[in-house]
Amino acid sequence: AQSVTQLGSHVSVSEGALVLLRCNYSSSVPPYLFWYVQYPNQGLQLLLKYTTGATLVKGINGFEAEFKKSETSFHLTKPSAHMSDAAEYFCAVSEWDRDDKIIFGKGTRLHILP
């Protein structure tokens, strides 16, 4: 069965610094991978997703993630953090051709320091 591990329940970065949120997955088949963001008192919003093809995926708000099969990772990055990036981020995985469900990680809360 698939699973997702997000390293660090809280991450703090300074405004303008690199954002790196880590996600490792476990899957016995080629997975589909997702990053979602949740702002306070709101639902989740899709940032980006990897299905097939190019392993570097670009999403909204300047975020991108790279699928590394050998490392079973799908880390989320943004070159320069903005105050508005403060939110909770969720990595998710699906074994789309075996079990049509999405499994979410526990989430990482990103804090932006002025």
Added chain:
Amino acid sequence: KAGVTQTPRYLIKTRGQQVTLSCSPISGHRSVSWYQQTPGQGLQFLFEYFSETQRNKGNFPGRFSGRQFSNSRSEMNVSTLELGDSALYLCASSSRTSGLSTDTQYFGPGTRLTVL
């Protein structure tokens, strides 16, 4: 295009009671999924409805049930509430052109349920 709406936004109930939550998907979307979000367990999939049929189910007890109407609106019901049912319940809709886990899901703001 209006987003996913959920009502009510906040709800307080006592143990043993039952509760019904409502979700209206984005116009044209026929798939509605429900998730439970708690600090301890994170986001957990409850079930998915597509064209009035339950297509997928997570590992929750039978106290959790749902249904979908012909206009794609969905309701979720929890009977005999327990303290541990306190959570944010999120609804998501998708067009489900392929599979649930491949389509983009659009989430509502959630209903925060507190069980006393």
